[in-house]
Amino acid sequence: MKFDTAPAPHTIAGYTVHGVMLQVLLALAPVALVHVALFGPGLLLQVAVACVTALLCEALALRWRQRDVRAALRDGSVLVTAGLLALSVTPLLPWWLTALGTAFAVLLGKHAFGGLGQNPFNPAMVGYASLLIAFPTEMTRWPVPLDAEGARSWGDLARLAFTAFYGGDLGTAWDGYSGATALDSIRAGLDLRFTMSELLARGTIVGAVGARGFEWINLAALAGGLYLLARGIVRWHIPVAVLAGLLVPAFVAHALDRGANLAPLVQAFSGATMLGAFFIATDPVSAATSDRGRLWYGAGIGLLTWIIRTWGGYPDGVAFAVLLMNLAVPLLDRYTVPRIYGRTRE
Amino acid sequence: MTRNDFPAGLVLDAHKRQAADGVIVELGAPTHVVLALDQGSGTLLESVVAVGDLVAVGTVIARPADVYGAVLHAPVSGRVTAVETCDAASATGACRCIEIENDGRDAVEPAGWRGDAFALEPPDLVGRLGEAGIAGLGGAAFPTATKLQAARERAARQLLLNGAECEPWICCDDALMRADASDVVLGARLLMRALEATSCVVVIEDDKPAAVAALRQAIEVARARDVVVEVVPAVYPQGAERQLVTAVTGLEVPSGGLPADVGVTCQNVATAAAAARWARSGEPCVSRVVTITGSGVARPMNVRARLGTPLSTLIDAAGGYRGEPLRLIAGGNMTGRALASDDVGLAKAINCVLVATRADLQPRLDAFEQPCIRCGDCATVCPPRLLPQQIHRAVRAGADEAAVQLGVWDCIDCGCCDYVCPSQIPLALRFREARARLRERAAATARAAAARERFESHERRLQEAAVAEQQAFDVAREQARGSIEPGRSP
Numbered sequence: 001m002k003f004d005t006a007p008a009p010h011t012i013a014g015y016t017v018h019g020v021m022l023q024v025l026l027a028l029a030p031v032a033l034v035h036v037a038l039f040g041p042g043l044l045l046q047v048a049v050a051c052v053t054a055l056l057c058e059a060l061a062l063r064w065r066q067r068d069v070r071a072a073l074r075d076g077s078v079l080v081t082a083g084l085l086a087l088s089v090t091p092l093l094p095w096w097l098t099a100l101g102t103a104f105a106v107l108l109g110k111h112a113f114g115g116l117g118q119n120p121f122n123p124a125m126v127g128y129a130s131l132l133i134a135f136p137t138e139m140t141r142w143p144v145p146l147d148a149e150g151a152r153s154w155g156d157l158a159r160l161a162f163t164a165f166y167g168g169d170l171g172t173a174w175d176g177y178s179g180a181t182a183l184d185s186i187r188a189g190l191d192l193r194f195t196m197s198e199l200l201a202r203g204t205i206v207g208a209v210g211a212r213g214f215e216w217i218n219l220a221a222l223a224g225g226l227y228l229l230a231r232g233i234v235r236w237h238i239p240v241a242v243l244a245g246l247l248v249p250a251f252v253a254h255a256l257d258r259g260a261n262l263a264p265l266v267q268a269f270s271g272a273t274m275l276g277a278f279f280i281a282t283d284p285v286s287a288a289t290s291d292r293g294r295l296w297y298g299a300g301i302g303l304l305t306w307i308i309r310t311w312g313g314y315p316d317g318v319a320f321a322v323l324l325m326n327l328a329v330p331l332l333d334r335y336t337v338p339r340i341y342g343r344t345r346e
Numbered sequence: 347m348t349r350n351d352f353p354a355g356l357v358l359d360a361h362k363r364q365a366a367d368g369v370i371v372e373l374g375a376p377t378h379v380v381l382a383l384d385q386g387s388g389t390l391l392e393s394v395v396a397v398g399d400l401v402a403v404g405t406v407i408a409r410p411a412d413v414y415g416a417v418l419h420a421p422v423s424g425r426v427t428a429v430e431t432c433d434a435a436s437a438t439g440a441c442r443c444i445e446i447e448n449d450g451r452d453a454v455e456p457a458g459w460r461g462d463a464f465a466l467e468p469p470d471l472v473g474r475l476g477e478a479g480i481a482g483l484g485g486a487a488f489p490t491a492t493k494l495q496a497a498r499e500r501a502a503r504q505l506l507l508n509g510a511e512c513e514p515w516i517c518c519d520d521a522l523m524r525a526d527a528s529d530v531v532l533g534a535r536l537l538m539r540a541l542e543a544t545s546c547v548v549v550i551e552d553d554k555p556a557a558v559a560a561l562r563q564a565i566e567v568a569r570a571r572d573v574v575v576e577v578v579p580a581v582y583p584q585g586a587e588r589q590l591v592t593a594v595t596g597l598e599v600p601s602g603g604l605p606a607d608v609g610v611t612c613q614n615v616a617t618a619a620a621a622a623r624w625a626r627s628g629e630p631c632v633s634r635v636v637t638i639t640g641s642g643v644a645r646p647m648n649v650r651a652r653l654g655t656p657l658s659t660l661i662d663a664a665g666g667y668r669g670e671p672l673r674l675i676a677g678g679n680m681t682g683r684a685l686a687s688d689d690v691g692l693a694k695a696i697n698c699v700l701v702a703t704r705a706d707l708q709p710r711l712d713a714f715e716q717p718c719i720r721c722g723d724c725a726t727v728c729p730p731r732l733l734p735q736q737i738h739r740a741v742r743a744g745a746d747e748a749a750v751q752l753g754v755w756d757c758i759d760c761g762c763c764d765y766v767c768p769s770q771i772p773l774a775l776r777f778r779e780a781r782a783r784l785r786e787r788a789a790a791t792a793r794a795a796a797a798r799e800r801f802e803s804h805e806r807r808l809q810e811a812a813v814a815e816q817q818a819f820d821v822a823r824e825q826a827r828g829s830i831e832p833g834r835s836p
Contacts, residue, residue, distance in 0.1 A: 001658065002686060003684065004672070007772060007778070008679075008680060008761055008774065009680045009761030010673065010680070010707055011710055012767070012770065013765050015723075015766060016714075016716075016770065017769055116716070116717045117769075118717070235722070285719050285720050287720070289722050289733060289736065291722075341598055342600050342602075342603065342730070
């Protein structure tokens with residue numbers, strides 16, 4: 001009897017890229033849910049625009065590059081990029097800015113470098129940083145979360161989101177609803193020589209554990225991140241290093257001067273900390289590749305985030321920290337190759 | 347199929363229950379045998395018989411040209427009917443084979459060695475084991491004498507008997523340890539004598555408690571206090587030589603070196619049992635225990651069969667094919683070699699005949715390769731701690747130097763990286779191809795160097811000849827001048 005031959009191994013586990021991406025999207029679901037509950041349905045509009053734009057751009061880029069469009073679209077990686085970008089921007093962003101940022105992320109952040117697996121920078125953060133630099137006003141205008149004093153109803157937030165989405169004039173009627181994020185307010189307040197305790201005493205800035213509103217988003221991201229850890233999609237090195245890189249200096253600074261520095265717990269549950277640690281910094285394509293490299297990479301992101309939050313020109317620093325550490329990856333990869341079995345370290 | 351807490355490797359579905367009942371079915375000699383001249387060690391033996399020659403059980407029919415092959419004996423008595431290229435379980439899928447028609451008499455070669463193996467001096471014992479064709483029955487068919495010699499030269503005094511049998515489906519060693527434990531212990535003592543070893547550890551994975559118990563009892567009975575059984579976790583590839591050495595001794599075998607460099611020699615339990623068989627009865631290595639298994643075979647079992655028995659005969663003995671057999675694999679599902687036909691004869695390296703159906707091979711059959719996303723799962727499971735994702739990148743870019751630096755030669759070809767890769771990249775195959783390319787290039791460089799050397803030495807000889815001719819001419823001229831000018835004294 002004759003048989004076909006094939007190379008060993010003859011069995012594999014059957015993990016797939018789209019399986020990994022699906023798990024990431026699944027882990028993002030609680031974050032989105034909390035986001036919608038606190039900030040209104042704006043996020044859903046952003047997600048819709050980002051996903052449609054991302055898929056279109058991906059298909060277009062693959063055609064230009066003469067690749068198999070359907071096979072590559074199936075991997076779902078572009079949806080993760082779109083989802084992360086939509087979660088990073090304000091839900092009050094006009095749709096065309098979201099589309100622009102997404103197109104920037106997919107076309108320039110990803111395909112200009114050779115597509116999936118080749119991009120040195122995190123595509124979502126490329127899109128986010130470009131928007132933040134080009135449209136700082138629109139990008140920093142957030143709705144006041146529902147759990148803060150002064151906020152009215154979810155329905156009002158919905159109307160606000162739709163008005164903003166179509167680029168309508170938010171005008172003075174919305175003044176009580178939109179404004180700066182907690183980290184923004186603290187930054188501005190500290191610049192005006194208020195002390196931290198004075199700012200925190202206002203009550204609208206900090207909630208139970210972190211920045212008002214964002215603390216719940218951070219908790220949801222932590223839960224999603226722990227799920228990814230449990231499923232083995234993400235390994236512990238990067239998230240732990242990011243949090244350590246941010247919280248260790250935050251702890252020291254807070255201990256030295258409580259008046260000028262946020263408590264580490266507030267740092268941990270403010271801005272994009274958890275989303276960054278578990279979902280953004282862990283993008284394997286643009287991260288360092290060995291375990292040791294990933295520890296350095298994560299620690300760098302955490303430290304840079306703390307530095308930017310403390311002294312930088314932007315209230316949150318996760319996006320820039322990630323992009324800066326992306327730059328360091330080739331160097332990290334070169335110097336963190338593990339010692340091979342049976343070899344002495346050269 | 348879960349990932350384990352072990353630093354590397356995989357916990358795989360064992361698939362061993364099918365055949366692992368501890369029974370070895372003795373198969374009779376087949377009507378004809380096909381003996382590949384590459385028994386699995388990758389070196390081609392030289393046939394010392396011709397078509398029409400009469401042979402008996404134990405007659406030497408092929409000898410190695412180098413130290414990487416083992417002497418091959420006729421496993422049946424009868425007449426050599428062909429020496430030709432046939433399908434085989436060798437690297438290329440075919441090689442020269444000797445075919446013998448069994449006369450059914452099982453006559454034994456009268457010139458075979460008879461004596462007390464334990465009375466031999468260790469160096470003679472090594473030589474005799476080589477003459478008996480004893481080779482690594484764990485799947486490499488590496489000649490035992492060569493390994494023992496290398497160990498003796500390095501004064502490696504510890505013997506490790508490999509009974510880990512970590513690869514899914516394979517359970518012939520488990521059956522052997524349970525059925526012939528006394529032979530394993532006897533073989534251990536024989537190999538220890540050949541090595542002048544001080545200790546022997548039999549290493550068995552913790553999913554084979556019956557084998558552990560049988561061996562411990564056999565050790566008790568034989569009062570072999572210098573032989574101990576060590577139980578290790580069932581993790582693939584625990585039985586890979588280097589991994590085994592580290593698991594037991596905590597030492598790492600140097601890159602490019604041998605276990606003997608850290609004072610250890612590894613032999614398979616089946617190899618030890620084969621040595622014991624030879625010591626007891628004078629029978630050289632002419633049979634082995636092999637697992638016949640897979641969803642495509644009716645009654646999975648372990649059999650003892652003569653070398654050269656066609657695999658189709660083995661599968662018939664196990665109840666024949668069942669369902670839709672899709673692939674015939676010599677070995678397990680991780681490192682086994684897919685064969686083109688079941689006419690292939692049983693070789694020393696074939697420890698398992700896996701008749702795989704679609705279900706056994708999924709989801710590999712539908713694997714769809716995607717670009718590497720650098721997730722690093724491959725590095726997490728890699729036993730020699732390589733970064734397969736980086737080697738893959740280097741190999742793709744044709745950066746051979748970088749691939750070597752990153753350890754493409756340190757790869758043990760276990761396939762763990764393939765197993766976990768979400769991009770379903772055939773990494774092990776790519777690395778195998780890269781090594782073949784590197785080997786080919788090194789050979790080409792060597793050939794070019796040899797050609798240059800030949801050319802230069804030819805030039806040198808021409809020049810020397812020219813110089814010699816000139817000198818001869820000068821001398822002759824001087825002499826001629828001397829005779830013409832008598833006034834000048836030389």
